[in-house]
Amino acid sequence: MPQMNMVQSINDALRVAMRADANVVVLGEDVGKVGGVFRVTQGLFDEFGDERVIDTPLSENGIVGCAVGMGLYGMKPICEIQFADFIWPAYDQIVNELAKYRYRSGGDHSCKVVIRTPVGGGIKGGHYHSQHPESAFIHVPGLKVVCPSNPYDAKGLLLASLADPDPIIFFEPKRLYRAAKGDVPEGAYTVPLESARVVRPGTSVTVLAYGAMLYEALDAAAKAAEKGVEAEVIDLRTLWPVDMNTILDSVKRTGRLVVVHEAPRTLGFGAELLALVVERAFYHLEAAPVRVTGFDTPFPYTLEMEYMPLSHRILPALLDVARA
DSSP states (O other), rough: OOEEEEHHHHHHHHHHHHOTTTTTTEETOOOOSOOTSSTTTTTTHHOOOTTTEOOOSSSSHHHHHHHHHHHHHOOOOEOOOOOGGGGGGGGGHHTTGGGHHHTTTTOEEEEEEEEEEEESSSSSSSGGGGOOOOHHHHTTTTTEEOOOSSHHHHHHOOOHHSSSSOEEEEEEGGGGGTTOOOESSOOOEEEEETTTEEEEOSSEEEEEEEEHHHHHHHHHHHHHTTTTEEEEEEEEEESSOOHHHHHHHHHHHHEEEEEEEEEEEEHHHHHHHHHHHHHHHHGOOOOOEEEEEEEEEOOOOOOOHHOOHHHHHHHHHHHHHHOO
């Protein structure tokens, strides 16, 4: 089984999908000859040509609007938005068009579009290249939101996203593009959407994380174990619809919850996760749930590592909650 990083596994998923179905096309800024700003689409132009790997103008609104039209005609477009920070000009197309076609047609018509975009900090990108805006899309009915943490899941979740009838926002943690490596099977396989994974079993406290912050949570959990606190770390993988069965099963055993995410704290996804757990497992909780998140400021450049909820900020939360 070949070893791949996340760039390679996503590229492989795109290649597998495009070879299997002529309706799958890729479009975005510099995705063709250049191979994308992070080289995720490298080589696809040479194999599939300019009718299926389409370099677009610098217009996110146009990229997604074009993909919506393609999707309504039965094609399966995969958009690349160079950075999630640049997705906002396309937000109207995503929210008011893409997300609503299945509902407005009474289920008769879906609009199959996958929007891939890099998210998160950790690469010295500054405040215009480091945001993690998942909650703005989780809030929109009709969208599914995915955020893998490793190469195996990235390929399997992307292929599953292409097979799903609903539009998908596929967040790719850029900090992990070349840092995360692992075995990735050749050919087609899928990782089921809406399935979280228990990455580290534990009994003291449940920790929910995703994307690049999963590794910070795992590091904090290892350090907590040295102090007698065994944290159970769950990788959400699909953010919405979220796998509540796995979450609740864990919380009912541990009685405690910590949620970690890179986005700002106020109205972040962690608030929704806490609300869901409190609504459904309140009497199992033995301590107040805690969020460890980014701060309510624009993403800073010089203070990047202070802003992000790294292991040294997660560890005290694990110990405090477990001992409360």
